[in-house]
Amino acid sequence: MAQDLDSSAGVSPPNSAATLLTPVVVDLPHHSGLGGALSYRHTGPLPAGTLVQVPLGRREVLGIVWDAPREAADTVEPEACKPVGAVLDLPPLSDHWRALVSFAADYYRRGLGELALSVLPPELRKATPAALARRSARLARAPSPGPVAPSALPPLTPEQSAVLQDLVGLTAVQRPGDEQTASAGRPRRGAAPTPVLLHGVTGSGKTEVYLRLAQEALAQGRQVLVMVPEINLTPQLEARLRERFACHTLVTLHSGLTPAQRVNHWLQAHLGQADLLLGTRLSVMASLPRLGLIVVDEEHDPSYKQQEGARYSARDLAVYRAHLEGLPVILGSATPSLESWRHAQQGRYRLLRMPSRVGDGALPQVDLVDLNLQPRSVVSGAGGSLLSTALVAAVQERIDRGEQSLLLLNRRGYAPVLHCGACGWKSECPHCSAWRVFHKVDRSLRCHHCGAGERVPRACPACGNLDLSAIGRGTERLEEQLLPLLRGRDGGPPRLLRIDADTTRRAGSLQSQLAQVHEGDVEVLVGTQMVAKGHDFRRITLVAAVNPDGALFSSDFRAPERLFALLMQAAGRAGRDAQQAARSRMLVQTAFPTHPLVQALRQHDYEAFAASQLQEREAVGLPPYSHLAVLRVEARSIEAAQAFMAEAGAAAQATLQLLQAQQFLSAGELTLYPAVPAPMARVADLERWQMLLESASRPALQALLRQWSPQLLALREHHRAVVRWALDVDPLSL
Numbered sequence: 001m002a003q004d005l006d007s008s009a010g011v012s013p014p015n016s017a018a019t020l021l022t023p024v025v026v027d028l029p030h031h032s033g034l035g036g037a038l039s040y041r042h043t044g045p046l047p048a049g050t051l052v053q054v055p056l057g058r059r060e061v062l063g064i065v066w067d068a069p070r071e072a073a074d075t076v077e078p079e080a081c082k083p084v085g086a087v088l089d090l091p092p093l094s095d096h097w098r099a100l101v102s103f104a105a106d107y108y109r110r111g112l113g114e115l116a117l118s119v120l121p122p123e124l125r126k127a128t129p130a131a132l133a134r135r136s137a138r139l140a141r142a143p144s145p146g147p148v149a150p151s152a153l154p155p156l157t158p159e160q161s162a163v164l165q166d167l168v169g170l171t172a173v174q175r176p177g178d179e180q181t182a183s184a185g186r187p188r189r190g191a192a193p194t195p196v197l198l199h200g201v202t203g204s205g206k207t208e209v210y211l212r213l214a215q216e217a218l219a220q221g222r223q224v225l226v227m228v229p230e231i232n233l234t235p236q237l238e239a240r241l242r243e244r245f246a247c248h249t250l251v252t253l254h255s256g257l258t259p260a261q262r263v264n265h266w267l268q269a270h271l272g273q274a275d276l277l278l279g280t281r282l283s284v285m286a287s288l289p290r291l292g293l294i295v296v297d298e299e300h301d302p303s304y305k306q307q308e309g310a311r312y313s314a315r316d317l318a319v320y321r322a323h324l325e326g327l328p329v330i331l332g333s334a335t336p337s338l339e340s341w342r343h344a345q346q347g348r349y350r351l352l353r354m355p356s357r358v359g360d361g362a363l364p365q366v367d368l369v370d371l372n373l374q375p376r377s378v379v380s381g382a383g384g385s386l387l388s389t390a391l392v393a394a395v396q397e398r399i400d401r402g403e404q405s406l407l408l409l410n411r412r413g414y415a416p417v418l419h420c421g422a423c424g425w426k427s428e429c430p431h432c433s434a435w436r437v438f439h440k441v442d443r444s445l446r447c448h449h450c451g452a453g454e455r456v457p458r459a460c461p462a463c464g465n466l467d468l469s470a471i472g473r474g475t476e477r478l479e480e481q482l483l484p485l486l487r488g489r490d491g492g493p494p495r496l497l498r499i500d501a502d503t504t505r506r507a508g509s510l511q512s513q514l515a516q517v518h519e520g521d522v523e524v525l526v527g528t529q530m531v532a533k534g535h536d537f538r539r540i541t542l543v544a545a546v547n548p549d550g551a552l553f554s555s556d557f558r559a560p561e562r563l564f565a566l567l568m569q570a571a572g573r574a575g576r577d578a579q580q581a582a583r584s585r586m587l588v589q590t591a592f593p594t595h596p597l598v599q600a601l602r603q604h605d606y607e608a609f610a611a612s613q614l615q616e617r618e619a620v621g622l623p624p625y626s627h628l629a630v631l632r633v634e635a636r637s638i639e640a641a642q643a644f645m646a647e648a649g650a651a652a653q654a655t656l657q658l659l660q661a662q663q664f665l666s667a668g669e670l671t672l673y674p675a676v677p678a679p680m681a682r683v684a685d686l687e688r689w690q691m692l693l694e695s696a697s698r699p700a701l702q703a704l705l706r707q708w709s710p711q712l713l714a715l716r717e718h719h720r721a722v723v724r725w726a727l728d729v730d731p732l733s734l
């Protein structure tokens with residue numbers, strides 16, 4: 001296949017026998033899983049990993065020399081190849097880096113060049129060698145902050161000491177030929193240390209453990225990669241890292257950076273000028289030549305999984321990268337993913353626990369409000385406020401004491417649907433299988449899936465009835481209903497603040513809203529899951545889950561795991577100040593108070609929850625007891641989606657039989673499920689279908705995917721009404 005593509009590079013003049021053919025990967029416009037590097041002519045060898053500009057069709061594009069060059073076999077061959085253009089004056093990307101990218105491309109079934117180029121900063125593709133040289137020179141001259149006297153470190157808690165004792169020598173430099181003293185946590189030469197799963201409740205001081213390990217790695221002249229799910233939600237971690245390591249250079253990598261910042265930070269990491277890299281999932285593939293430690297904070301968080309393009313799990317790739325480079329990796333969470341938890345139980349990860357909060361901080365007591373016992377005004381399906389007397393009283397009590405409350409409702413907008421009582425009309429989205437959400441602030445109906453919006457109609461579009469009613473509630477309505485029920489500490493109206501995707505659209509608005517909370521300008525905070533994560537709120541002593549029941553009975557098998565993590569996180573926002581911990585509460589309003597999830601939450605018992613979930617998963621053969629891949633298709637009509645799926649399914653079936661005949665797979669080792677409409681069956685006028693593959697054996701599943709994905713690519717050529725298709729390996733949602 002590489003040969004075919006080579007010839008498309010065009011014909012160039014003949015050249016001397018000393019010409020070398022240099023394999024270069026470029027971003028080909030397929031997500032094909034097609035192997036290859038293209039061959040370009042160059043006199044003299046270019047080291048693998050060198051960044052070059054090469055002609056592709058009529059364009060000059062950025063490419064990466066992928067392998068050692070080979071001598072042209074005959075005089076004809078080099079003529080078919082174009083010459084390498086400019087060679088960028090940067091150190092080559094390492095063998096490890098290329099191995100990581102190759103693995104990811106193969107495992108997640110994407111084109112090697114597509115993936116390799118997509119994880120480089122976009123500016124790098126545009127940069128001319130001259131501009132790049134100027135940029136690198138400027139970065140090199142950037143003044144490095146002078147050494148700062150290390151401020152006194154806080155004494156460690158007994159749990160932190162125990163964990164760090166256990167990890168002594170974890171970050172010791174592995175240099176071939178060095179004397180190696182034997183100590184716990186230290187690997188045999190050449191072997192990667194066992195990944196560490198740090199299970200510590202919120203506020204147990206996990207961050208201090210990361211900081212101490214980072215300090216050790218930095219002292220050895222190594223770089224440290226710290227990964228977080230979303231940087232904007234955790235500005236405090238960045239601040240703590242900067243403060244602790246003031247004499248080191250820290251850079252960040254995340255999607256909120258400007259293109260110029262992104263390329264500068266990337267270059268600083270690649271050139272070894274940055275000692276610490278704090279980043280979101282894309283940072284897992286940053287070039288870090290002196291890398292010595294990887295930390296993955298909140299390892300369970302779904303945002304580590306990329307949801308488009310190459311659908312990689314940055315958490316899993318971090319573990320793979322550590323293995324590849326022989327480095328320590330530490331995964332931290334108060335509610336580990338069930339995948340990681342099971343690895344720990346099997347001994348593949350080392351489990352370390354920090355079960356108590358720093359100082360005297362207790363976890364908040366969890367009280368349940370049984371919605372079955374509430375009056376109709378609270379729970380009636382359509383119009384109920386969902387504000388129980390107990391909830392309102394608890395919030396008022398906080399206000400009177402000068403403390404804060406956080407009300408969590410995972411739905412933004414005013415009401416999820418507008419309804420006509422006369423004819424039954426509902427605010428359906430014409431483009432999606434979803435309701436359009438009623439937003440009262442700007443009197444709009446907006447679809448949260450395709451974005452389509454319009455002004456709220458004055459009357460029912462179907463029958464003209466003037467009396468339309470809002471059904472259910474979102475954060476906007478919760479805020480509105482709460483307002484008259486409470487009084488502020490100064491006797492006036494309570495100071496409420498709502499934080500959700502609607503209130504934080506403008507750059508910087510989230511930061512300023514969080515600042516209001518921290519400064520105590522807010523008495524009651526209403527928000528979506530956005531506010532449940534990470535924030536170190538000091539004055540919140542009440543956290544209420546207003547209506548979490550939906551996720552208990554979701555069709556998504558991971559919904560309970562996600563809900564539990566969210567509620568444990570949210571509980572962790574209360575009583576972070578030790579002096580207030582004793583009177584901190586979490587209130588959970590539920591119609592299912594005896595549900596095992598709710599019971600485990602009451603006890604703050606992650607392990608009980610994990611055990612019950614794992615039991616359920618094992619009984620039905622779901623991850624982590626099996627491995628999944630999903631083929632997702634979006635087409636202009638149901639018929640088109642079905643036609644593609646029928647052929648794709650037949651191809652998978654034929655491949656499966658072939659692999660069985662060749663004894664790569666045994667019968668029954670892999671299950672192909674029939675294609676079905678996706679849970680959101682239509683978005684933006686596209687029909688969405690999916691087909692599930694499941695196997696207890698990862699290699700079996702990979703073997704099938706490897707053969708199947710080129711077939712899908714070929715198939716797509718005959719199905720023009722299929723707009724998009726993608727394989728999702730280890731999908732997070734079905």
Ligand code: ADP
Pocket residue numbers: 154155156157160200201202203204205206207208358536
């Ligand atoms: P986690 O990441 O486990 O939720 P943090 O690392 O944020 O917990 O720690 C919770 C709080 O305890 C933070 O305010 C932190 O500054 C404080 N803390 C952590 N370790 C110590 C310690 N050894 N002594 C005093 N305070 C500590």
Ligand code: ZN
Pocket residue numbers: 420421422423424425460461462463464465
């Ligand atoms: Zn009507």
Ligand code: ZN
Pocket residue numbers: 429430431432434447448449450451452683684
């Ligand atoms: Zn829509």
